[in-house]
Amino acid sequence: MVQLTVxxxxxxxxxxxxxxxLWAVREQLGLNGTKFGCGASLCGACTVHIDGEPVxxxxxxxxxxxxxxxxxxxxxxxxxxxxxxxxxxxxKHQVPQCGYCQSGxxxxxxxxxxxxxxxxxxxxxxxxxxxxxxxxxxxxxxxxIKTAAKEV
Amino acid sequence: MVTRVEKxxxxxxxxxxxxxxxxxxxxxxxxxxxVAGLAAGGALVVxxxxxxxxxxxxxxKFVTDGDEQLVTTWVKIAPDNTxxxxxxxxxxxxxIHTALSAMLAEEMEADWEAMxxxxxxxxxxxxxxxxxxxxxxxxxxxxxxxxxxxxGLMLKAAQSMDLQITGxxxxxxxxxxxxxxTAGAAAKELLLEAAAQQxxxxxxxxxxxxxxxxxxxxxxxxxxxxxxxxTLKPNLRPKLKARSDYKLLGQSLPxxxxxxxxxGTAKFGIDAQVDGMKYGTVMAxxxxxxxxxxxxxAEAKAMSGVHGVxxxxxxxxxxxxxxxxxxxxxxxxxxxxxxxxxxxxxxxxIFAQYAEALDNGEKTVLHKSGNVTKAMKxxxxxxxxxxxxxxxxxxxxxxMNATAWVRDGKCxxxxxxxxxxxxxxxxxxxxxxxxxxxxxxTAFMGGGFGRRATPDYTNQAVQVAKKAGVPVxxxxxxxxxxxxxxxxPSVLGRFKAGLDENGMPIAWESSFVHKMDPPEASAVFxxxxxxxxxxxxxxxxxxxxxxxxxxxxxxxxFTESFxxxxxxxxxxxxxxxxxxxxxxxxxxxxxxDTAAKMAGWxxxxxxxxxxxxxxxxxxxxxxxxxxxxxxxxxxxxVLHVACAADAGFAVNPDGFKAQMESGIIYxxxxxxxxxxxxxxxxxxxxxxxxxTMVRMDNAPxxxxxxxxxxxxxxxxxxxxxxxxxxxxTNAVFKATGKRIRELxxxxxxxxxxx
Ligand code: FES
Ligand code: FES
Numbered sequence: 079m080v081q082l083t084v085x086x087x088x089x090x091x092x093x094x095x096x097x098x099x100l101w102a103v104r105e106q107l108g109l110n111g112t113k114f115g116c117g118a119s120l121c122g123a124c125t126v127h128i129d130g131e132p133v134x135x136x137x138x139x140x141x142x143x144x145x146x147x148x149x150x151x152x153x154x155x156x157x158x159x160x161x162x163x164x165x166x167x168x169x170k171h172q173v174p175q176c177g178y179c180q181s182g183x184x185x186x187x188x189x190x191x192x193x194x195x196x197x198x199x200x201x202x203x204x205x206x207x208x209x210x211x212x213x214x215x216x217x218x219x220x221x222x223i224k225t226a227a228k229e230v
Numbered sequence: 231m232v233t234r235v236e237k238x239x240x241x242x243x244x245x246x247x248x249x250x251x252x253x254x255x256x257x258x259x260x261x262x263x264x265v266a267g268l269a270a271g272g273a274l275v276v277x278x279x280x281x282x283x284x285x286x287x288x289x290x291k292f293v294t295d296g297d298e299q300l301v302t303t304w305v306k307i308a309p310d311n312t313x314x315x316x317x318x319x320x321x322x323x324x325x326i327h328t329a330l331s332a333m334l335a336e337e338m339e340a341d342w343e344a345m346x347x348x349x350x351x352x353x354x355x356x357x358x359x360x361x362x363x364x365x366x367x368x369x370x371x372x373x374x375x376x377x378x379x380x381x382g383l384m385l386k387a388a389q390s391m392d393l394q395i396t397g398x399x400x401x402x403x404x405x406x407x408x409x410x411x412t413a414g415a416a417a418k419e420l421l422l423e424a425a426a427q428q429x430x431x432x433x434x435x436x437x438x439x440x441x442x443x444x445x446x447x448x449x450x451x452x453x454x455x456x457x458x459x460x461t462l463k464p465n466l467r468p469k470l471k472a473r474s475d476y477k478l479l480g481q482s483l484p485x486x487x488x489x490x491x492x493x494g495t496a497k498f499g500i501d502a503q504v505d506g507m508k509y510g511t512v513m514a515x516x517x518x519x520x521x522x523x524x525x526x527x528a529e530a531k532a533m534s535g536v537h538g539v540x541x542x543x544x545x546x547x548x549x550x551x552x553x554x555x556x557x558x559x560x561x562x563x564x565x566x567x568x569x570x571x572x573x574x575x576x577x578x579x580i581f582a583q584y585a586e587a588l589d590n591g592e593k594t595v596l597h598k599s600g601n602v603t604k605a606m607k608x609x610x611x612x613x614x615x616x617x618x619x620x621x622x623x624x625x626x627x628x629x630m631n632a633t634a635w636v637r638d639g640k641c642x643x644x645x646x647x648x649x650x651x652x653x654x655x656x657x658x659x660x661x662x663x664x665x666x667x668x669x670x671x672t673a674f675m676g677g678g679f680g681r682r683a684t685p686d687y688t689n690q691a692v693q694v695a696k697k698a699g700v701p702v703x704x705x706x707x708x709x710x711x712x713x714x715x716x717x718x719p720s721v722l723g724r725f726k727a728g729l730d731e732n733g734m735p736i737a738w739e740s741s742f743v744h745k746m747d748p749p750e751a752s753a754v755f756x757x758x759x760x761x762x763x764x765x766x767x768x769x770x771x772x773x774x775x776x777x778x779x780x781x782x783x784x785x786x787x788f789t790e791s792f793x794x795x796x797x798x799x800x801x802x803x804x805x806x807x808x809x810x811x812x813x814x815x816x817x818x819x820x821x822x823d824t825a826a827k828m829a830g831w832x833x834x835x836x837x838x839x840x841x842x843x844x845x846x847x848x849x850x851x852x853x854x855x856x857x858x859x860x861x862x863x864x865x866x867x868v869l870h871v872a873c874a875a876d877a878g879f880a881v882n883p884d885g886f887k888a889q890m891e892s893g894i895i896y897x898x899x900x901x902x903x904x905x906x907x908x909x910x911x912x913x914x915x916x917x918x919x920x921x922t923m924v925r926m927d928n929a930p931x932x933x934x935x936x937x938x939x940x941x942x943x944x945x946x947x948x949x950x951x952x953x954x955x956x957x958x959t960n961a962v963f964k965a966t967g968k969r970i971r972e973l974x975x976x977x978x979x980x981x982x983x984x
Pocket of ligand 2: 174
């Protein structure tokens with residue numbers, strides 16, 4: 079039995095505490111926005127926040143999230159549904175192609191901007207290098223992060 | 231619609247007919263009937279349905295015309311005046327739902343803002359005949375994924391009925407131009423005619439705008455004329471607008487699929503949700519073609535949450551309560567695979583085999599002009615080079631997956647696929663079912679690039695679901711996705727040029743292994759009077775498949791490297807050398823000049839930096855790229871890519887640019903790092919640590935300039951990829967003096983060069 083908060087809602091999950099957070103949110107909680115890409119902390123598609131810090135949920139056991147606050151892509155818009163500035167910027171720059179990596183990209187970008195309101199190119203490179211976009215939308219991601227930085 | 235059984239009989243009959251020499255000609259292939267009708271709920275449905283064998287006198291002219299427009303795409307108007315475009319292509323990020331619906335709206339004068347889009351179901355009525363037509367009747371290109379399907383799955387003729395493929399950069403080129411524009415214009419004409427009748431006014435006084443019909447100040451929604459329009463006969467050849475009159479097309483419309491892709495609600499194949507569903511994962515024979523010799527699953531079966539462990543012949547499957555449990559259990563299954571000669575195949579043996587095929591194998595000539603043998607003899611010198619490229623995996627971000635439910639003689643399949651209708655047919659074959667009982671539910675694809683045109687992963691899902699007796703979501707691990715791909719072929723190519731006294735080529739001969747598609751990939755558009763391009767087959771057990779731009783990836787690299795070598799040999803600037811050989815090709819020249827100008831070709835650069843140029847034509851789009859590399863750190867770092875592209879006309883310019891950016895990064899990953907190697911018969915790479923990707927910290931800046939010409943609309947998804955590898959290696963040569971004749975660059979050591 080693992081107790082945690084997901085997107086503001088308390089949850090109790092009766093599964094093996096070794097189960098990665100990725101599969102718990104997807105299969106137990108039906109939050110499918112978080113994606114499986116590599117299962118080995120190599121691509122960033124599964125990025126969520128635990129207590130505000132970006133983590134790769136595919137290699138983070140549920141037990142690590144015990145008593146903590148997990149935020150997924152479904153939880154970053156305002157309670158009234160207004161999109162996060164990063165999401166708005168993603169639309170403005172028409173960032174997603176296939177879109178599969180984008181939940182992870184957005185979660186990494188949101189975390190970056192929380193710590194660094196005005197990231198340089200090098201800061202963006204460092205913070206985002208763990209997120210692969212096979213569709214290669216890096217120039218748009220970078221531009222969108224800069225746009226969002228002005229809004230956050 | 232024919233049933234599965236009838237279909238089998240028909241296939242047999244067709245085979246017999248064909249062997250008697252009955253050719254599948256244009257006349258027998260196409261019959262057409264125009265349809266408009268009222269669907270349930272009072273919606274007007276406009277389409278032009280095509281049935282094979284339905285040849286009426288009335289249509290004879292149409293059928294024999296060399297420039298006919300056939301429409302298989304449907305547009306619906308609901309009573310609330312909502313116009314719905316039904317799109318026969320999957321969305322994998324290429325923005326095709328947006329581009330095609332805009333094409334329909336443009337000609338129909340529908341309100342694009344209020345338009346609805348629906349992906350066509352995997353039904354025969356929505357088979358993409360435009361694609362088939364281009365293929366069967368000598369269109370310019372054979373789309374990549376199609377080739378694979380034709381080879382592997384069905385009889386050519388019967389198969390032409392099952393085309394619903396997204397690939398070969400065909401969606402806008404064929405479906406859009408051939409079907410969407412025409413369907414829109416036909417629908418508009420019907421509605422105007424209906425309004426003329428209902429209002430009793432001359433047709434010429436009416437106009438359509440934003441889903442309304444106007445007569446002076448008077449206006450009424452399209453829907454008001456739907457009933458009358460449905461009784462009229464649509465015009466197969468409506469008048470189409472001139473490009474200069476477009477209002478929507480040529481504008482950068484925001485893509486309709488994007489909002490769902492930023493808030494986590496977009497539904498990909500992997501997000502399918504079915505009541506009572508279990509999760510499965512598989513491990514296939516690491517050496518393709520092998521099968522399970524022995525399996526010990528006792529430990530796996532005893533694990534909690536495990537529903538079943540199955541020996542599936544050439545793969546092992548585990549079904550459990552969750553993916554992670556299934557994967558844990560699969561790792562505990564002990565499998566011994568059968569062995570064969572292929573166990574000894576390696577990188578070295580494969581390339582030795584290729585060399586042998588080029589040395590002594592039988593060759594088929596693909597392109598020939600002039601007299602190469604004679605010209606080589608007369609040449610004042612001869613220049614030769616040999617290049618090689620490795621196998622490449624697609625590495626779609628979304629691992630292969632599909633969800634299936636097989637029960638009561640029926641099958642439902644949920645999957646992201648580039649080929650829904652073909653998948654439906656293959657599924658029916660696999661299950662021995664009537665295809666009527668198979669339903670394919672499509673979803674967004676987390677990348678396709680050609681991989682999702684091959685239905686092996688869907689086939690496993692239906693087989694495992696059948697075994698398990700419950701709905702199963704089957705997900706491949708990243709490792710499985712990397713090792714059980716259908717790879718871009720590894721290729722060895724030999725090039726030889728006969729040169730005049732100034733070093734300009736008068737003869738060009740290329741020999742290479744493998745030919746997939748399209749055949750013009752190995753053609754040369756440069757002004758060289760004597761050309762011969764030939765290939766030898768040299769199959770291995772490694773599975774091959776179409777990979778973004780198909781044969782253009784290897785041939786773009788070969789041709790543009792060799793041309794660059796010839797320029798260096800002639801002591802000429804690579805850009806000027808190409809210009810000379812393109813003097814009669816104004817479109818190519820303009821593209822080349824534009825890219826050179828964008829990048830400031832020839833400008834002074836900091837030490838260690840250099841520029842490389844290349845130009846390729848694929849899927850009717852001409853793309854030139856100028857790359858700036860920095861070698862000062864000892865390994866290539868691509869700083870900037872200037873890309874100029876002429877696709878005739880870009881339907882959605884921002885979307886087109888995004889496709890170029892995407893194609894460039896995809897190709898750059900291949901140029902810098904991409905290689906799948908074979909050892910002991912199996913693929914060595916497994917995940918992103920050893921199948922390396924370009925990431926944010928090594929992605930270049932990219933500028934794209936679109937050139938509009940009066941040419942037919944070309945592709946967007948693939949043509950950005952071929953020029954990037956040679957542009958990079960040409961730049962690396964300039965910076966280091968080291969000519970890269972073998973990709974990827976990571977194989978080469980530049981330690982001392984900088
Ligand atoms: S799925 Fe977690 S990092 Fe790739
Ligand atoms: S948008 Fe396709 S992987 Fe990033």
